[in-house]
Amino acid sequence: MAEKPRLKLPKEAAKGEIIQIKTLVSHVMESGQRKDAQGKPIPRKIINKFTCEFNGKPVFSCTLEPAISANPYIQFDARIDEAGTFKFAWTDDDGSVITAEEKISLKA
């Protein structure tokens, strides 16, 4: 049930400009601490890692912990020195990875 994550960043930026990147991904983020109606623990299922790369170079990454609520929203800034492609990856506990890409060009 991989869904398209939501991304918001400008299509183009001036050289050296600092842009804001907003990401939101749909995920249950089950903490593993809860029990179901029968009293059995619900297995943990969270996104444990988020990474962002620009032209192959790492820009931002973080590990996520069980207390984070569903549909995690991550926002960060990046400085743009050249045109290129942002690659985003959310790694699930079960090993599956949700990926997304977004291109950005330099203002003429």
Place this chain on the structure above:
Amino acid sequence: MLSRCIGLAVAIAAAVSVATCASAQEAERKGIPAPPGHVFKTIISGYQFRSKETRALQDDDLENPGFLAVERAADAWKKVEGSEGKSCMTCHGEAETSMKGVGAAMPKWDDKLKKPVNLEQRINICRSEHMKAEPWKFKSRELTDMTTFVRYQSHGMPVAVKTDGPMSPWFERGKQTYYTRYGQLDLACASCHERNNGKFMRADFLSQGQTNGFPTYRLRDQRLVPLHERFEGCMFDVRAEPFKPLSDEFLALELYVAWRGIGLPVETPSVRN
């Protein structure tokens, strides 16, 4: 002794700051003039009763988790289902134009069924009659997503339900339900949302109980909650036996409560605690 005095002084200062904080928010709550015959002078959206952070979450289309549902349903809108080989799009075309204002006017009178139907029912009537597909279950993600999507097309438009003509007995019935006390706690809708709105209930402000934001993303549930589920929740909270979702009782109540918020902008998908 001295330290105790200081402790007390701090406690008083804290209490004062909480009080000023609450009244400051009260002062900045904006409403619109109520329709004639309304008990309130101004009607205020539930949005105004939420914290600054929650309001910011609703205002930003990207941060608002309700928009995940809007995007999912935008895909479902184009998906062909059922034996007729139709999708929503086949009959209605682009939702952005054909569904504009539809959600704001629900529930609406249905000539065939001789009763009002709300948005969830309307979607399922379309599915079973025109698409010959399985109707979605109430509370299912698909139905709530689609309801949110259709209602989102009326975003910012004023709530405009019709309560005259054949709707008037339903309106009266809804009004009666609104003022009837239910459950062990012996409370009516009016006990909280009419007489005590703006006051704290546990850690949250009681709103006027408007429907303009539904289906609403509840932070507590971490998902979108349709209106009738919220009705059920309220009845459960006063320890009553809730009516069934999409029942005639709730439909009448939906009509009446929608009228109470007539003119408020549709906020779907809104974010609430």
